[in-house]
Amino acid sequence: MANKRTRNRKKFNYNVNLRKKWRKMKKQPTVLCEQMKHNWDPKKTTKQNMHDMGLSYDPNEAVPIPKTKEVMKPKNLKDEEEMDVDNIRSRQTKKKKLDPTKLHVVQELEDLSKLPTNPSRTFRLSAPVVQYCVYMLDKYGDDYKAMARDKKNYYQDTPKQIRQKINIFKGIPAHYNEYLKSKESGKVENMETEALTT
Structure with a gap:
């Protein structure tokens, strides 16, 4: 009987073109939003592009959910205010990032979201x-x-x-x-x- 490790060993797949697969993985995402498409820099990563436009790549980083330890720990209001200030400073010192350069994209997206939408249905029934x-x-x-x-x-x-x-x-x-x-x-x-x- 064959050893379990040799049975489950990954075998090379000759039917897959690895160069094509690598290019596909390396390919930048298609951007459907017009405001973002005009300001997209193909030489930068998705995260860098989003940061330059003032948008959040990861919503968990942008608006972190406070941990229960942090919420339950402070007893006095002064302690709570000091902790908030300390947390903000520590986060700022951990990651020093450049300010977003293309903030007009966020403004355009906000203006677009404020426009009234057409609530009437466009499809037809049979x-x-x-x-x-x-x-x-x-x-x-x-x-x-x-x-x-x-x-x-x-x-x-x-x-x-x-x-x-x-x-x-x-x-x-x-x-x-x-x-x-x-x-x-x-x-x-x-x-x-x-x-x-x-």
Whole structure:
């Protein structure tokens, strides 16, 4: 019987191109954020680039979680203030890093996050789901329990599931506005047939 060490020994894989594998590991990450992409220096590491832009590479270093020993130890307020000052000084002396040079990136990202987002849905529902929602709304209004007992509830959706589908339908302006217009003009049946054809 073979020795356990020789059995589990790592064998060389001839099917892997090590040069290609090394290049792939060495390759810089693809940056999707436009503000970061313009200021990215390919000669620096990811950590150095993030530091230059004033961003945190490791959130645990940026905002450390205090240990329970540190939290429980001080008894007086003066001691606590002294410890906080000492901790800050000791952290600063441990790692002397240069100040970030590209702080405008952080400002651009903050401005971008403050812009209002468009809450309207961009996707569309499938034609059978639209037809189902139109049929249920016309026949029952807001009575979801009756909708659940309807014979066209083929998938045996519960009242909550039907309510969720109808809320999604109402949240998509392309579908719901068309439904309201057709309801005003009395052409709901036409909308159902159009939903089937599209």
